[in-house]
Amino acid sequence: MNLDFTREEQEFQQSIRDWMQTNVPDDIKRCSAVGEMTGKELQQKWERLLGGQGWLALTWPEQYGGPGWTATQRYIFDLERAMAGAPPTSPFGVAMVGPVLYTFGSQEQKDRWLPGIVSGGTLWCQGYSEPNAGSDLASLKTRAERKEDHYLVNGQKIWTTQAHWADMMFCLVRTDSTVKQQKGISFLLIDMKTPGIEVRPIYSIDGHHHLNEVYFTDVRVPLENLVGQEGMGWTIAKFLLTHERTTIAGVADSHHEISRLKKAVAEAPGFLDKSQARQRIAELEIELMALEYTNFRTVAATDEGKPFGPESSGLKIKGTELQQKVSQAMVELGGMMSLTWDNPETVGSDVFNRATRRYNFLRACTIYGGSNEIQKNVLAKMLLGL
Amino acid sequence: MEFNLPENTTLIADTARRYLKDNYSFEIYRQHIEQQNHVDASRWLAMQELGWFGLPFAESSGGFGGTLLDVAMVVRELGAALCLDPYVDMVVAPGKLLEYIGSDASLAMLSDVIDGRAKLACALYDYHAGYQVLTPSMKLNGKRLSGQKNFVPDGGFADTLLTTALADGELVVLAVPVAACETTRHRALDGGRIANMLFDEVEITDGMILARGKKAEQALSMLLAYLQALDCARMYGAAGALYQRTLEYAKTRKQFGVAIGSFQIIQHYLVDMFIDLQQLESMLLMVAVKAESEDASRRERASTAAKAYYADKAVRIAQQAIQIHGGVGVTEELDIGHYFRLVTHCSLTHGDRAHHINRFAGLDEVHPGE
Ligand SMILES: Cc1cc2nc3c(=O)[nH]c(=O)nc-3n(C[C@H](O)[C@H](O)[C@H](O)COP(=O)(O)OP(=O)(O)OC[C@H]3O[C@@H](n4cnc5c(N)ncnc54)[C@H](O)[C@@H]3O)c2cc1C
Numbered sequence: 125m126n127l128d129f130t131r132e133e134q135e136f137q138q139s140i141r142d143w144m145q146t147n148v149p150d151d152i153k154r155c156s157a158v159g160e161m162t163g164k165e166l167q168q169k170w171e172r173l174l175g176g177q178g179w180l181a182l183t184w185p186e187q188y189g190g191p192g193w194t195a196t197q198r199y200i201f202d203l204e205r206a207m208a209g210a211p212p213t214s215p216f217g218v219a220m221v222g223p224v225l226y227t228f229g230s231q232e233q234k235d236r237w238l239p240g241i242v243s244g245g246t247l248w249c250q251g252y253s254e255p256n257a258g259s260d261l262a263s264l265k266t267r268a269e270r271k272e273d274h275y276l277v278n279g280q281k282i283w284t285t286q287a288h289w290a291d292m293m294f295c296l297v298r299t300d301s302t303v304k305q306q307k308g309i310s311f312l313l314i315d316m317k318t319p320g321i322e323v324r325p326i327y328s329i330d331g332h333h334h335l336n337e338v339y340f341t342d343v344r345v346p347l348e349n350l351v352g353q354e355g356m357g358w359t360i361a362k363f364l365l366t367h368e369r370t371t372i373a374g375v376a377d378s379h380h381e382i383s384r385l386k387k388a389v390a391e392a393p394g395f396l397d398k399s400q401a402r403q404r405i406a407e408l409e410i411e412l413m414a415l416e417y418t419n420f421r422t423v424a425a426t427d428e429g430k431p432f433g434p435e436s437s438g439l440k441i442k443g444t445e446l447q448q449k450v451s452q453a454m455v456e457l458g459g460m461m462s463l464t465w466d467n468p469e470t471v472g473s474d475v476f477n478r479a480t481r482r483y484n485f486l487r488a489c490t491i492y493g494g495s496n497e498i499q500k501n502v503l504a505k506m507l508l509g510l
Numbered sequence: 511m512e513f514n515l516p517e518n519t520t521l522i523a524d525t526a527r528r529y530l531k532d533n534y535s536f537e538i539y540r541q542h543i544e545q546q547n548h549v550d551a552s553r554w555l556a557m558q559e560l561g562w563f564g565l566p567f568a569e570s571s572g573g574f575g576g577t578l579l580d581v582a583m584v585v586r587e588l589g590a591a592l593c594l595d596p597y598v599d600m601v602v603a604p605g606k607l608l609e610y611i612g613s614d615a616s617l618a619m620l621s622d623v624i625d626g627r628a629k630l631a632c633a634l635y636d637y638h639a640g641y642q643v644l645t646p647s648m649k650l651n652g653k654r655l656s657g658q659k660n661f662v663p664d665g666g667f668a669d670t671l672l673t674t675a676l677a678d679g680e681l682v683v684l685a686v687p688v689a690a691c692e693t694t695r696h697r698a699l700d701g702g703r704i705a706n707m708l709f710d711e712v713e714i715t716d717g718m719i720l721a722r723g724k725k726a727e728q729a730l731s732m733l734l735a736y737l738q739a740l741d742c743a744r745m746y747g748a749a750g751a752l753y754q755r756t757l758e759y760a761k762t763r764k765q766f767g768v769a770i771g772s773f774q775i776i777q778h779y780l781v782d783m784f785i786d787l788q789q790l791e792s793m794l795l796m797v798a799v800k801a802e803s804e805d806a807s808r809r810e811r812a813s814t815a816a817k818a819y820y821a822d823k824a825v826r827i828a829q830q831a832i833q834i835h836g837g838v839g840v841t842e843e844l845d846i847g848h849y850f851r852l853v854t855h856c857s858l859t860h861g862d863r864a865h866h867i868n869r870f871a872g873l874d875e876v877h878p879g880e
Binding site: 253256258259260263282283326327328329331335393394395396397400401404448455456457458459460461462463464465466467468469471472480483484485487491492495496500 | 635637638639640641642660661694696697698699704706764765766767773775776821829832833836837839840841842843847848850851854855857858859862863864865868
């Protein structure tokens with residue numbers, strides 16, 4: 125067993141670290157240092173910068189624009205990215221619809237959509253959830269009727285992250301309501317500028333606008349925007365769930381948050397009981413280590429071309445729980461400094477002053493992407509045979 | 511022992527609940543949250559007419575002689591209704607401080623509070639001193655007051671502050687006009703208003719000094735225990751509302767063709783919330799009776815333990831309420847997330863969990879049951 129990066133990997137790590145040091149824009153570093161949202165403009169600036177470098181579609185085969193890195197290298201990149209204070213890239217294009225397109229899409233679809241994802245030029249959103257189809261996604265009702273030369277889409281999506289930024293949506297729609305639920309679902313690509321689409325904001329409890337409702341009224345979608353065949357939507361959605369597991373635990377960003385927390389504690393005004401605070405942080409770091417080594421096993425297995433073992437199954441659950449714990453520790457260690465909400469001036473520490481926004485929002489991370497309860501149901505059935 | 515609420519206390523609680531049901535709502539709260547001034551004149555008057563302004567104070571101080579338990583029931587209802595009206599911050603807190611000081615001057619000010627004429631708030635904290643209220647960083651040098659206070663819950667409109675400073679190492683409590691300091695206000699986590707106040711060589715006359723030394727320390731210690739109990743009451747109201755709403759939601763929200771409350775994991779979550787709520791209620795009754803005790807060690811043991819326990823369990827209930835609601839739980843449109851923020855807020859005022867665990871660990875040993 126070798127539990128260290130090889131010399132080549134260490135050199136790779138150093139080169140990425142150097143690059144990040146000089147290339148992560150200052151305005152992004154400033155945001156992340158205090159835990160503020162980057163916003164659309166900065167996010168796109170960052171993604172285009174990575175795109176230009178060929179470092180956006182990290183998991184993709186080289187023929188489609190991936191950098192040809194091993195899973196270990198991707199992990200290292202993610203870690204250095206996070207530690208440099210850069211935000212994670214938006215998952216919808218790169219981690220979701222891209223792999224769907226190069227796996228299930230036609231040549232025309234690949235040619236048309238992949239370059240915009242690789243370069244960071246096209247922004248995507250994910251139109252899966254509906255008001256009555258959350259955990260029970262297969263019960264979705266948004267209809268797409270096949271007409272002469274287009275699909276006519278009617279219905280409503282909800283919780284659509286960044287729909288107000290997006291150029292395109294990949295969407296699960298019902299094309300057949302006469303067959304078993306899962307069989308009647310198809311995967312459509314929808315241009316967000318098509319007439320009949322209305323995007324309404326939903327504000328979340330961090331006070332920001334990430335989420336939306338998206339209404340479709342007689343929206344015409346070209347037939348060529350169907351991915352795979354009609355009725356394949358569920359298969360594609362399931363493929364997506366198993367696609368990339370090596371960054372799902374959020375290890376890199378938890379490292380960054382813990383380092384921010386340590387710095388804030390070190391710089392905090394005298395009243396904070398620092399030894400008590402350091403103990404609490406130490407407990408979080410130890411949990412992170414367990415998660416990280418579990419993640420390393422998944423990364424190593426990927427590089428050896430082995431299927432994921434059972435160790436990878438808890439990554440999302442443990443990873444999201446840890447994100448919540450770290451953000452809660454940040455709020456609680458800040459004490460009264462965390463009480464400020466829209467304070468224009470610093471009271472003691474910017475990091476603590478802004479801590480509750482992230483804490484509030486991260487309540488969602490055990491809900492989205494398949495709630496932790498649903499994850500456990502799946503594991504009980506598939507892994508434990510219960 | 512006897513755990514029944516006195517008849518009069520039940521009446522006070524029922525009246526408060528009915529009043530808030532008729533006069534307050536989530537919609538009003540959402541408008542309120544956007545406003546700078548957190549006192550609505552008509553509700554303020556109504557609260558006074560309900561007798562809430564005199565309730566916390568002894569008859570000998572001109573009040574109606576209510577107990578902490580009575581006040582806690584009102585505050586519980588305010589929490590349950592998400593009501594932001596600064597009753598605690600602008601009536602109970604400054605009033606109790608004045609009452610505990612008990613001098614002629616302070617009792618005269620108290621009568622203005624009870625009459626609804628005063629616009630007072632307590633400015634006890636600054637970020638240097640943190641929760642150590644007896645050692646504020648503000649200094650009184652001769653007749654000049656300099657320093658700052660932060661996190662001052664002044665409803666957005668107080669005109670006089672009851673504040674603290676060290677004068678040659680001795681604690682003093684002062685009444686200072688807000689106009690004498692540089693004030694910036696902003697929204698706090700619970701939606702209320704808090705202020706930062708800078709004092710730059712503010713001139714202090716003898717009449718502005720309300721208490722000093724031991725007297726000041728004692729009054730503040732008693733005040734804090736009282737307010738810690740009320741923090742618990744407010745959290746209890748919110749946690750109870752969260753539990754009720756979540757239980758209802760679990761019965762009505764359907765996924766996979768059935769109510770989500772039919773899934774065993776959701777049932778267990780709700781049972782855990784229910785059990786924790788029972789224990790929170792026990793702790794509330796305990797602290798509401800003991801936190802106004804004359805005996806300092808009895809008082810501190812109760813208020814410290816209750817606050818530490820609430821900062822853990824009430825927060826956990828709020829987190830689970832969101833989890834069980836799924837996506838809608840994290841939206842501004844639903845009250846769940848607002849209760850969640852209120853609970854987080856109260857877990858950080860007048861000592862957070864770590865502070866109280868530390869304090870409790872340093873208290874004297876007592877025989878079980880005492
Ligand atoms: C911040 C955020 C961003 C999101 N972004 C997107 C996006 O971009 N695109 C998109 O399509 N969707 C998105 N979602 C939606 C997300 O996928 C859903 O919220 C999620 O699937 C849960 O559905 P729901 O909210 O309807 O909750 P429900 O399904 O109603 O669940 C409510 C509760 O019941 C539990 N539950 C449900 N079924 C079971 C069961 N069988 N056993 C045990 N417990 C169960 C859940 O775990 C949860 O605790 C986002 C959500 C959030 C909060």
